[in-house]
Amino acid sequence: MVDVTLLTDARYVNPVNPDWYKQNILDDDKLVRDALVKRGLTVNRINWDSKTYDWSQTRFAVFRTTWDYFDRFKEFSGWLDHVSTQTHLINPLPLVRWNIDKHYLRDLQHAGIRIPPTVFIEPGDKFTLSEILAQTTWTDCILKPAISGAARHTYRLTKGNIGEHEEIFRHLIANESLLLQEFQKPVVEKGEVAYMLFGGKFSHAVLKKAKPGDFRVQDDFGGTVHEYIPTQKEIEFAEQAVAFCKPSPVYARVDAIWNNQDELCVSELELIEPELWFRKHPPAAEMFAEAFSKLL
Secondary structure, three states: OEEEEEEEOHHHOOOOOOOHHHHHHHHHHHHHHHHHHOOOOOEEEEEOOOOOOOHHHEEEEEEEEOOOHHHOHHHHHHHHHHHOOOOEEEOOHHHHHHHHOOOHHHHHHHOOOOOOOEEEEOOOOOOOHHHHHHOOOOOEEEEEEOOOOOOOOOEEEEOOOHHHHHHHHHHHHOOOOEEEEEOOOHHHHOOEEEEEEEOOEEEEEEEEEOOOOOOOOOHHHOOEEEEOOOOHHHHHHHHHHHHOOOOOOOEEEEEEEEOOOOOEEEEEEEOOOOOOOHHHOOHHHHHHHHHHHOOO
């Protein structure tokens, strides 16, 4: 019986001559593994879709870098149902199910936690993009799927280019929910901050900035990561967002931007497989291990 299995995807299990991107993954997972082993736990690391791994022989399965799940959501969803009967998932299955779908942002908003102005569009909606935008006062907005990652099908729309996105919008809305959000200009001026929390407590933060001329902060699109020291008010904002979650997550990442009124708001709450930048702040691995140990 293995205590902990760290979940990744097949590309990152044992990469040969890893590039910087894969090396970052390996470095972070080593820090996590070492912190857990230091507490006397046995640790494995495997791709979530392994056909041979016996999930009943691991006490806990911890999501780390399952970064292909949103491209294989139906398969991943079925796997979740199966594996949750074999072992304990971290974070727990109810949180994972809730966090997979960005409708959770509406729940945060109802709890008084600020998010960007958002319209939720459901499958089968007969309105065109132009008609939906006309119902708002927005001249600049973002379209994204409710279930996605790595900026999949994420588009910046204006009155000048909305027509050329009508076809892809109609294709997407036939099968999945979408979010239309007013574009918040500070994201290209200030960037987006990622706050890492373990056991509900703040650990460290990084600032993500888009490359010139783009709005996407992910490194897949040329975004860069910088050191960042948040204010106490920011830390309290991030901890408040995580405190809303039930059950309490072992780990969480709160992505936040400043809105057009220069107020901090949650752009994403990451509870499944967020990059946590342990390599930027190695003590965070100890915080994770401590929060995890409380489960035992």
